[in-house]
Amino acid sequence: MSLTKSLKPGGRFGLASTESRDPIGYAVAALNRVAQSELIDRIGLRRQAEQAVFTVTRTGFRTMTAASRTFARAGRRDAAGVRVPGVARPGTFDLTPTEDEQMLVDVATELAEEVLRPCAAEADEACAAPDAVLTSALEVGLPILGVPEALGGISEERSTVAGVLVAEALARGDLGLAVSCLAPGAVATALGLWGTEEQQQTYLPAFTGDEVPAAALALNEPTVLFDALAPATTAVRDGDGFVLDGVKSAVVRGAEAELFVVGASLEGAPVLFLVESSTPGLSVEGDPAMGVRAASLTRLSLSGVRVDEGAVLGATDGSTYVECVRLSRLAWCALAVGTAQAVLDYVTPYVKEREAFGEPIAHRQSVAFKVADMAIELEAMRLLTWRAASRAAAGKDVAREVALARQLCKERGMQIGLDGVQLLGGHGFVKEHPVERWYRDLRAVAVMEGSVLV
Structure with a gap:
């Protein structure tokens, strides 16, 4: 893995005073x-x-989608795209990051501490990530983390582990801003994993250039008892193309996105489609939620959206879509681990310094045991997530591992957030302390599908 394209000279990040282009x-x-x-x-x-x-x-506003870029068709439609090989892992159980992976973690940690964390409260209130944050994410190469080196990215092998480590590190700064920063890379990674030669040659040059487009992975839907593997959005064959109809929710930065990866049901099987924002029939409206507000969540409506046959991303038998859902859930597990770690890091010194009845509240067994339980559950979440990522990077089946990691992360992650609020007492209820925001963000792990991908 080459990191020359991902590191900003000097290794420091600054917040530019530029006005948002939103x-x-x-x-x-x-x-x-x-x-x-x-x-x-x-x-x-x-x-x-x-x-x-x-x-x-x-x-x-409810608006038509952005139409500021034209993607020039290139490559052969019937040719398979470039695929990065799986990672050859030793037989011993060792999840120690490689030297390159650790370097990425160090850069992402610095970005989280110096850029994301200071802006988090303001971004949550504004329901939008500052331009300076998004620019810093582009400068360190987040959009090309999962793109093969042959196509201008930095991956010599499958980057699932690196993606999980980076997502975890960013979420320690703020989960909502982490999702905003990672969203374009999710689409680029999907193109690297499943795109044909034409799709890769058409779209990936934009992600590896200087003007990286906003892009979104749209799987979630605003329906009761939504099943990610059975989308209500439909795709119907029409001549040499398809017509898409439906509504997608929790679409990250949808108002500015120039390319969407949309999940739809085609002849009974879930399939992914590439839809450019300039396609007639698309409209976007703001859809802020309880948490992950800094990700500028929107609702994407598709009404008679027509795409050609080359818009299908991956297989049409549902296998690509299922793999996409699993890798997305793995990314959300990593985000949950990072945010839960932030809660633990904040609460631990607080209970040691906060005094009641003449002594720190950490001296009370009920408090000490709760903090210990948070640390134990967090470590279990991290190990399950890393193990699933390691198997995915090696190209192995991860259905069981992702299911275990997601179940634990969505339940225990939310509990860690709740315990953090409880341990701060009245301070956990006010916005002066960030724990209430982290609790709201952690609740999203149980319901979010798509948006990010590793």
Whole structure:
């Protein structure tokens, strides 16, 4: 694995003072200027203007998708794309990161500490990641982590373990911002894993260049009892292409995304489709949730969206889609581990310093045992996640391992967040401390599908 493309000279990160390019941000700023004008008082529209600012900030505009880039078709449609080989692991049980993997972790940790953590509270409130954060993520090469070196990426072999380690490190800064930073790389990784030569030659050059597009993996749906392996979104054959209809939820940065990987049911089997944002029939609206708010979650509506036969990503028998879901769930496990670690790191010194009845509350067995349980559960979550990642990197079946990791991470991760709030007492309920935000983010692990991929 070559890291020359992923490290910023000097190894430090700075927050640029650039204004967000988010179109919703511009619109809100414009509405704010209107709301400050004396003219609206004279014409009796003060209340309506203030309500408009509030509504847009909370729910976002319903707009057509971004159409700022044209992807030029290249390569042969019927030719298999470049595939990176699996990792040859020794027979001994050793999950120690390699030298290259550790270097990536160090860079991601620095990014999390110096860039993500200071911006997390503001990004959560604004439901958007600052441009400076996204730029820093691009500078360290996050979008090309899973792209084969032959196609301009940094992977000489399957990067599942590296992806899990990086996701965990970023989530220690903030889970929502980590998802925002990792979303374009999820699409690039999917193209590297399953794309044809035409798809790779058409789309991956954009991800390996200087102007990396926002992109999103859209699997989640706003339906009751949603089953990730049986999407309600449909794809119907129409001549030499397909027509897609349905609604996707929790789509990361959907308002600015230029490329979507959409899951849909085709003739009874779940299939992935590449859909460019300029395709007629797409529309996006803000869809902020309880947690992961910094990821700018949106709802993507597809109404009679027509794509050609070359838009199918991977196999049409459902195998590619199932693998995508499993690798996505593995990524969410890594994010849960990182966020749970942040909770433990914050709570441990707090209970040692917080005094009640003349002594630190850590001296109480009920508190000490709870912190110990958090550490034990966290270590179990990490080991199950790393083991599943190791098998996936080697090209082995990971159905059982991912299922175990996801079950533990979604239950115990949420419990660790809750315990963190409880141990802080009244401080756990207020936004002055970040634990309440981490608790909200950890609840998303049980319901999120897609968005990220390793």
